[in-house]
Amino acid sequence: MxxxxxxxxxxxxxxxxxxxxxxxxxxxxxxxxxxxxxxxxxxxxxxxxxxxxxxxxxxxxxxxxxxxxxxxxxxxxxxxxxxxxxxxxxxxxxTIFPRGVKITIAVVYMIVCVVGLVGNCLVMYVIIRYTKMKTATNIYIFNLALADALVLATLPFQGTDVFLGFWPFGNALCKAVVSIDYYNMFTSVFTLTVMSMDRYVAVCHPVKALDMRTPHKAKVVNICVWVLASAIGVPAMVLGDVENDNGIECILVLPDPRSYWDPVFGTCVFLLSFLVPVAIISVCYSLMVKRLRSVRILSGSKEKDRNLRRITRMVLVVVAAFVVCWTPIQIMALAQSLGFNLGSVQTVVFMHFCIALGYVNSSLNPVLYAFLDENFKRCFREFCHPSPFGFDAQQSGRMRNIAREVAYNCKTADGNSNPA
Incomplete structure (x- = not known):
């Protein structure tokens, strides 16, 4: 009343x-x-x-x-x-959000959410489940999958927001979604940067890599990545809020004057979450390419060298996918924060599809692991079609066979005859 x-x-x-x-x-x-x-x-x-x-x-x-x-x-x-x-x-x-566009974006969000959550949870499961998967590189991949799974879990809420045209879930959930979004952005790019530096050490400094590249140290680095990402994730949680000016919106509310803080915040995010990490990654891979071209055998063993090149190639593809998927929205967000007029229908629709492309990257990584890494492929196959002997047992059996062959060759070299 x-x-x-x-x-x-x-x-x-x-x-x-x-x-x-x-x-x-x-x-x-x-x-x-x-x-x-x-x-x-x-x-x-x-x-x-x-x-x-x-x-x-x-x-x-x-x-x-x-x-x-x-x-x-x-x-x-x-x-x-x-x-x-x-x-x-x-x-x-x-006019800006025709019903067909809203439905398309919401459906894309739902598909990406389901596919990505299943894939990233499977990646985390096989790394925890199989002992042979607990390598330094895979520990970093676990961190990347965790960040991706968290942000993918927010897509049902964001898809509903796009479809309805307003935020119906309240202030607390708004803060959580905004915070997770920024955590994912920074944790993902920091983890990819660390993975590139890890590959640089493995390829260019193989002796130092024996001491530096251990699963325990990789776990410590992962913790440091989350602490560093908290420098933006926690403020995002504080600043995330629901506004009612032009409908109910869940946004990051910067302090006044907005004309000052918008470009400052946007520029800092662009530099720290994209430009600087991509520059570091580019330097690492440039040095690795130079090293790989100059040395035919890196580790003294053709088998180890083949594995080293394979893992390096996988990390490079994952990094390239990240850059391709995140470059459009990073540039659009920077332009918006600097005051460029992005209010046309085509621009707004394009921006939302750029945002969706960034989320697609989170569901794409498990597919890349399955295609580019034989160990992940075997683990995924074992999960889908379990055999009487697990992956670890198969690996142990393979190692025992190699040990028997080595022992047999040594005995033959000493002139001992084979038993009848």
Missing amino acids: CDTETTFHNPDNSRWMNKSCPTFTGKCFVRALRLLKTERIAETRIPRVLAGVGHISDHYGISSDSAAVMEFPNDSTGFADEFQNNFSAFNETD
Whole structure:
């Protein structure tokens, strides 16, 4: 029930009429308008509300040609201005986000969420389950899969937000989603940077790699990556908030003046989460390519050398996929923070598909592991079609066979005859 007062001014009797309106006030009307999200709903509901206004005017003897003025508490704009602004906002929102685009983005989010969660959870499972998978590189891959799984778990909420046109989940979940988004962005790129540096040490400094590249040290590095990512993840949780200016939005609310903080924050995010890490990764791989071209055998063994090159190639492909998927949205976000006008229909739609492309990268990594790494491929196959002897048992059996062959060759070299 509306308990605020609506004040009418009737020039016919030159007096103020203060009447309590139990069913409708201007403030309630404006609030109802803000909840209308499509032009179709507005066209059906607004005439009914206006009919109610006419009924109230007739009831209180206000003629249609009188200059009736409705004053609303706590509102800085008049009724007509507020009505026009909100109705224009509805038309603009509906134009920028056609229903087909909303449905497409929401469906893409759901598919990416399901495929990515299954793939990344499977990656984490095989690394935990199989002893032979607990290498330094795979420990970093586990960290990357964890960050990807967390951000993919938020896609149902973000897809609902895009489809409905407003955030319906409240402030607490808004803070969590914004924080996880920034955690994923920084944790992923920091982990890929560490993986590239790890490959550089393995290829260019194989002796030092024996001491530096251990699973235990990789776990410590992963913890440091999350602590470093908290430098942006925690502030994002604090600044993430629900705003009601043009509909209910879950956004990162920067302090005033926004004209100063928007470009500062956007530039820092672009440098720390993209440009600087990609530069470090590029330097590492340039040095690795130079080393691989100059030395035919890196580790003294063709088998080890083949594995070294294979893992290096896999990490390079994962990094390249990250750069391809994240470059568009990073550039768009930087341009927006610097004040470029990105308000056209095509630009806004393109930006949302760039965001979706960034999330696609999180579901793409497990597919790359399956195609590029034989150990992951065998583990995935073992998970889908379990054999009586597990992956670890097969690996142990293979090592025992190699040991027997070595012992047999040594005995033959010493001149010992084979048993009958």
